[in-house]
Amino acid sequence: MAWTGKILRVDLTAGTCTSEPLNMQWAADYLGQRGLATKYLMSEIDPKVDPLSPENKMIMATGPLTGTSASTGGRYSVITKGELTGAIACSNSGGFFGNEMKNAGWDMIIFEGKSDKLVYLLIQDDKAELIDAAQYKGASCWDTEEGIKAKHGDAFIRVASIGGAGENGVKYACIINDMDRAAGRSGVGTVMGSKNLKAVAIRGTLGVKVKDRERFATAVAAGKQVLADNPVTGTGLPTYGTQVLMNVINESGALPTRNHKDIQFEDAHDISGEAMHEPRKSDGKPNLVSNAACFACTIACQRVSTIDRTHYTVKDRPEYHKASGGLEYEAAWSLGAACGVNDLDALTFANFLCNEHGIDPITFGATLAAAMELYEMGVINDENTGGVKLNFGSAEALTTMVEQTCKSQGFGVELGLGSKRLCEKYGKPELSMGVKGQEFPAYDGRGIQGIGLAYATSNRGACHLRGYTIASEILGIPVKTDPLETDGKAGLVKAFQDATAAFDSAGICIFSSFAWTLDDVAPQIDAACEGDWSADRLLELGERIWNMERQFNLAAGFTGADDNLPARLLKDAAKTGPAKGKVSGLETMLPEYYQLRGWSADGVPTPETLTKFGL
Amino acid sequence: MQKSLHISADDCTGCYQCVLACSDEHGYDFNPMKSVIQVFKFEDEGRYVPYTCTQCDEAWCQKACPTDAISVDANGAKVVSEALCVGCKVCTIACPFGTINYNADSGKVIKCDLCGGDPACVKACPTSAITFVNSDTAQFDKMRAWAGKTDAGTQQSN
């Protein structure tokens, strides 16, 4: 079977690592990764706990397809109570770390307590030990990963680590694995830092089994074919990555610009996937070096790029003359359009630094955008910023501030709070563009109505990856819906949210859902896992997970009132583009959504709903 | 007709599908550490290079084997006999490509056997970076050129 059936429990307070059996009933009800780990977290912590206290726990979890040949089957997630939001956090990452955890024989690792000194966890199959990490204190994720591999003389060790940002309490620190893959959002790296856990290093050699090898091979081959034949996963993503969206979303009038003051960015092309292919003036080479795949992924959407060596950011810093991961669309947007910056090399540099030091570029860029608006309003000034002119469009402001934030220096310390806390500090909470403390990603809820509802109701705060209605509203997958229309969006959002929860619990990448439905996923899970798995069962399981996450947030103190959008999206009409004159129709969509969910008018699951899902 | 794997690193995305297919085909489940094709990733250059035995003519592994455990099959593959290999590992230091490796679980060495003429890695590769071609058209030029440099001099001179 595709589960290893084992959990590693790491008590950082006591310094112990123990193995325990996986609760197989829960595995049957919650599958793995996001769903299963959330079930464990809910049963083990009080949702009201301070995210940075030793009482919070952090779980690294794989899904049953993680480590198998199922396309995109290399994912793992970090589940905890998020520091940025105070809500349930689940950040999903690719690369090769998840596979390694599974190959070492672990479905998940539960971290609890807090170490009295900085440590890292080293796992070699069934052996796990906590090792002093003093030598990596303050080190970047890149140096930590290379250092641990060199220390143990093993190039095959996979490392997930936090940088100085996570140690220093930047509220949106992420966990970086394989140099440039991130469990990025909600401050899961901040929680890791609060536990004095610098890194998790794994070498696994045990292999991953499936229930029915031959049937699995057939199902996997069929799945790979579907991905290859689909124009998005077969051509668009490999060629342009997620950056294929920059011009598309801009033309749709839904590219949030200058802290959502505008909805189209005049220089979108300069920072687009197409631009990454265009030769630079300096050396005639494009920004993009190649595309790359995460473990087992036959899509290969990842961008690998370089910075122009003559660019001001790196001309005296040869350590950045190498290729590295990015730009992906969300980061290109947050560092670019959100701040009005059109300098592709500056964005690439800022993105490299986010990966190197482990901060979420979406929240960073959005927070800088909010700070730029505060600066242009005169709420903050050169005294606050240390003389840096935080004007929209300033590449220098971006690259200076990303470095200060990564290193917790100067005004970067305040940017490290995230936009909600920053804007509250300066008395302008309405300028924080997010939900439940987490900043929006790269789509505006006025130009694409469904995504506005998805943001408002997302269990981890504003997020596109909890219900990617863009697929339907912009790309026509599985059916085209009108992005400016609110009708039918409640059902659309719910369907995406439930299916996504199932994808996120299986060990595969949500990008596979551009081509795959649960009908494509179910045969792979059914051949891999004990029991009978159908698309219907997965959809039901997804809805169960969604309701469970909701229960966590309600218990943590959130209410239906938090299912909201900033006034700017509800009151300030879009100035240009197809959505010109429109605001978000959240108030018409939300009641219908609650009803479809089986929740009360206040957004609380009814007893019938809870009973239906065994919660 | 002798056939060989033809590897085009330019087309590789580093996805490990070949690696997984290899370990699965040889009965090791999905286990990159037991695959005899590896993918080396060069993060700084954005390059991914699949790497396995070229079934070289020099056959260092075969010549170094003290127990006659390595033979050549109909496809030209140098194949390890599990029954005859004692696990002495001399071949693993003799092969200058490092493409024959010790497997501690079985106590034997493992290497690419071309899957008996139907390589699983080729079928699994989503970008055709690995193909199975007639040897006379195979492009192992770089590896072969290097093999010549490594040669201990057991080739005839003049």
Place this chain on the structure above:
Amino acid sequence: MKQADYVIIGAGPAAVAAAETLRRSDRDGTIAIISRENISPYSRMALPYFLTGQISQKGTYLRKSSEHYKQHNITLYHATVTHVDPQKKHLHLASGGRVSYGKLLIATGASPIKPPLPGLDLPGVHHCWTLDDAKAIAARAGDGANIVLMGAGFIGCIILEALMSRGAKLTVIEAEDRMVPRMMDDVAGNMLKSWCEHKGMTILTSTRVASVADAGGKLEVTLDSGDSDVVDLVVVATGVKANIDFASDMGLEIEEGIKVDHHMQTSLTDIYAAGDCAQGRDFFTGLWSVHAIQPTATEHGHIAALNMAGRKAAYKGSLNMNVLDTAGLISSSFGQWQGVEGGESAQSIDAERYRYTNLAFEGDRLIGALTIGRTDNIGILRGLIQSRTKLGVWKERLMKSPNRIAESYIANTQM
């Protein structure tokens, strides 16, 4: 008098490789192998696995088919050569007979040395060198047996596990200050020692055996410290020397072995030498050196045979290298791991997990390496060293991360 166009004295890997190459190069010439042991040519490398019972006697044979030599028209003689007459081109046998040769290859290998100590001729004191030795050890090394192993060199280490696996209690006595001193540096030698101690062995370095005495069927071993213990078996693995006594008065140039040029020819016409008894050119230094390892033996045999058959072939010199499995801990050494003057080295040491990599460079070329605890792609170390690959930017990367061996090779040759 018997005669053959090609006569080979010895029946190890060098001899068999030579005979086979001769047959490929000369379809009709007569080929004779003269072996001291009355058994199909076998491999000493396989003896430890015979000792554990993992393989049968046949599993040690260099060629498995009983018809192999006959099929290739190679004649095997069981005889001991006592003397060679290079003028008359014939050999004298202990049996009194003679064999005349056209070309002669001396591939007699090496034999273990017995240090000049009292008691080493007693029953229960054995080398582990021949199949008969292995059988004798197996008979005494049963469950609970008390064994002293003299010498923690390559041979000693390789039989540790075999002895342990038979349930014996093992004490290892090594005169030098670390295990495998000729193949390992301090760090590595001590790592091996710690590993063996964790496996329950007693390892006494910088210690010598003073004497062995009969103790009523058992053996009393006394150390130079004065301590003594009564044991069931003493295995002597304190080194080997080339089997060249019979050739001492032939007029051959001999140091530690029979000196050969890059055609594997000795100082005498029509006489060649190969393998552990030959002192051939070292790949690096160009100086004469005995590299008693399997790959060198087969290369020597191959080159010698080509030249014997009239096909000029030159040897680039042998690279000293070894791989050793010490009770499950695998180590390897290549080339000039000690480093050279003006060179640089890079280490990665993880003593707690028994992992070690030590790379030695001269300029931006790798010239030697030691590893412990790694088996992945280690052959690349040979490749990098022997091809004299210029590492370029990878030199600095390896200095920082010595574990990136495979990447450094692939980046320099495949990209």
